[in-house]
Amino acid sequence: MAFSIRLNPQEEKLARGYANLNGISLGEAFKRALFEKIEDEYDIRVADEAYKEFLNDPVTSSHEEAWEEIFKD
Secondary structure, three states: OOOOOOOOHHHHHHHHHHHHHHOOOHHHHHHHHHHHHHHHHHHHHHHHHHHHHHHHOOOOOOHHHHHHHHOOO
16 A cells, blocks of 8 residues: 655655664655554553553552462462
């Protein structure tokens, strides 16, 4: 899939500078930025859900208890 994006001259200079600095094409720079943003937002949502679950049942375990739970028979 191909797409186009409009940048003003300053945005283009910044984007091209970033791509050149990292030795990647401008398209690859935008692709990476898009998927990093998606991953970050996904991680935030997962963390928010985990925190809500914790607030509903705020039970914690020590490091040792967690390992015992993982490696129990």
